[in-house]
Structure formats: structure tokens, C-alpha cells
Amino acid sequence: GAVVSQHPSRVICKSGTSVKIECRSLDFQATTMFWYRQFPKQSLMLMATSNEGSKATYEQGVEKDKFLINHASLTLSTLTVTSAHPEDSSFYICSAPDRDLSEQYFGPGTRLTVT
Amino acid sequence: AQSVTQPDIHITVSEGASLELRCNYSYGATPYLFWYVQSPGQGLQLLLKYFSGDTLVQGIKGFEAEFKRSQSSFNLRKPSVHWSDAAEYFCAVGEDDMRFGAGTRLTVKP
Numbered sequence: 001g002a003v004v005s006q007h008p009s010r011v012i013c014k015s016g017t018s019v020k021i022e023c024r025s026l027d028f029q030a031t032t033m034f035w036y037r038q039f040p041k042q043s044l045m046l047m048a049t050s051n052e053g054s055k056a057t058y059e060q061g062v063e064k065d066k067f068l069i070n071h072a073s074l075t076l077s078t079l080t081v082t083s084a085h086p087e088d089s090s091f092y093i094c095s096a097p098d099r100d101l102s103e104q105y106f107g108p109g110t111r112l113t114v115t
Numbered sequence: 116a117q118s119v120t121q122p123d124i125h126i127t128v129s130e131g132a133s134l135e136l137r138c139n140y141s142y143g144a145t146p147y148l149f150w151y152v153q154s155p156g157q158g159l160q161l162l163l164k165y166f167s168g169d170t171l172v173q174g175i176k177g178f179e180a181e182f183k184r185s186q187s188s189f190n191l192r193k194p195s196v197h198w199s200d201a202a203e204y205f206c207a208v209g210e211d212d213m214r215f216g217a218g219t220r221l222t223v224k225p
Contacts, residue, residue: 034158040211041166043149046158059158091212097156104153104203106215 003027004096006107013084013114021079021110023094029074030096035067038091038109050077084114117142119208121216128196129224136191136219138180138206148189149207150180153218159205165189176200198223 003026013019023033031052036044048069049057056069066088068080077096081088094107118141128134140146147166151159163174170182180191189206201223206216 032156036159038209038211038213041147043161043164044151044159044207044213049158093213095159104205104218109212111212 004030004094004105004107006092006094006110008110009108010111011113013112015085015114016083018080018082019084019112021081021092021094021112023077023079023096023107025075025096025105028096028098030077030098031074033071033077033094033096035069035077035079036093036095038093044093047079052077081112084112086114088112089114117146117208117212117214119206119214119216121204121206121219123219124217125220125222127222127224130198131195134191134193134196134200134221136204136206136221138189138191138216139187140189140206140208141187142208146189146208147210148180148182149213150174150178150189150191151205151207152176152202153205154202162191162204196221196223198225 005024007022033050035047038044046059047062050069050071052071058064071077093109097104120139122137149164150162153159162178163172165172165182172180178193182189203218203220205218207213
């Protein structure tokens with residue numbers, strides 16, 4: 001079946017630095033990808049919808065200048081956390097539907113820790 | 116390692132009929148369990164969650180789920196399905212590193 005990968009799986013960075021997380025669809029093309037974050041003991045929160053070749057759509061309350069999303073190709077979307085702070089520490093998951101939107105595939109997640 | 120299994124890839128029910136979507140999990144401790152629904156082209160929407168306490172959890176849109184530790188299950192139920200319930204449903208487990216089942220697609224017949 002289709003697979004979505006994320007890289008890195010874990011990253012630790014210092015406060016004030018930027019971190020890029022990649023989400024790849026490995027054997028299908030994804031014109032849309034979703035980015036979520038999960039705080040400990042909480043459900044997922046949708047951050048933004050990434051659209052290939054156009055600007056991402058951010059959910060209310062998500063800072064688009066802080067969480068930069070780029071969907072430059074049909075198999076890759078990136079989330080860059082800029083000027084990271086400890087409160088950005090979280091588990092970030094991407095997902096991608098296949099072309100006819102009939103199936104949704106989730107990445108394994110990225111654990112970000114900001115020290 | 117935690118994991119989730121949704122045995123049914125696709126389920127078809129008639130409008131007005133009852134629904135049960137199965138979910139089995141593997142988790143070392145008391146699990147944090149979730150059910151999400153996703154319509155085509157949309158992000159996930161949380162239906163309900165279980166962290167502790169009463170094992171029968173009520174959610175939005177008339178859904179409920181029951182946590183059964185002995186069976187490692189967290190099945191989603193609805194007594195009477197509406198056409199608008201047609202969507203894909205995901206079971207998930209995880210306190211802070213969420214893992215998803217493969218999803219169950221629900222089709223509702225008129």
C-alpha cells in the first residue's frame with residue numbers, strides 16, 4: 001500500500017533555531033498534504049493544509065510566519081518551524097490522501113524537542 | 116510498541132441502520148484512544164476520545180465508543196446512521212506519539 005514517510009523521526013534543537021520536517025509520499029502523488037501536531041495527552045490539532053504549487057491554508061490560530069509550509073512537488077511537503085521555542089516542542093504528523101481522495105495515509109510522525 | 120488495527124477496510128450500511136466500526140490496539144499501559152472522521156479533501160475531525168474513567172464514551176454527531184481492556188478494543192458505534200456519516204473513520208492510540216489504524220471507509224445506502 002501507499003506509504004508516507006517523515007524525516008527526521010526525532011530532532012532536538014536549541015531555542016531560536018529553525019527546524020525543517022519533511023513529509024514524502026513514497027509511491028503516489030499527493031496534491032494535498034495535511035500537517036498536524038499533538039501535545040502530550042491531547043488529540044491531534046490540524047495546523048494547515050499544504051497544496052502543491054500554491055500557498056498553504058492555515059487553521060485559525062496557527063502562525064503562518066512561524067510554521068512555514070512548502071509543497072514544491074507532488075511527493076514532498078516541508079514544515080519549517082522558525083525561531084523555535086520550547087513551547088513548539090511537540091509531535092508533528094503529516095498525512096496525504098491519494099489522488100482521488102479515497103484513502104488517507106499518515107506519516108510516522110516527528111518528535112521535536114526544543115531546548 | 117503501540118499499534119492500531121482496524122479490521123474492516125470498507126463497510127456499507129443502510130441509512131437508519133446501526134453501525135459498529137472495530138478497532139483493536141496494542142499498547143503497554145492504559146491507552147489514550149481516539150476516533151477521528153475524515154471527509155474527502157478535509158482534515159481529521161475528532162469524534163471522541165478515551166483517557167480514563169467511564170469506559171463508554173460519548174462523542175459528537177451521535178457516536179459513542181466503548182473501551183474494553185480485556186479485548187484490547189475501542190469500537191465505535193452509532194444507533195442510526197445518516198447519509199452524511201459517509202466518510203473515512205480512523206482509530207488512533209497514543210499519549211503523545213499518536214498511531215493510526217488504516218481507516219475504515221463507511222458507505223451509506225439510501
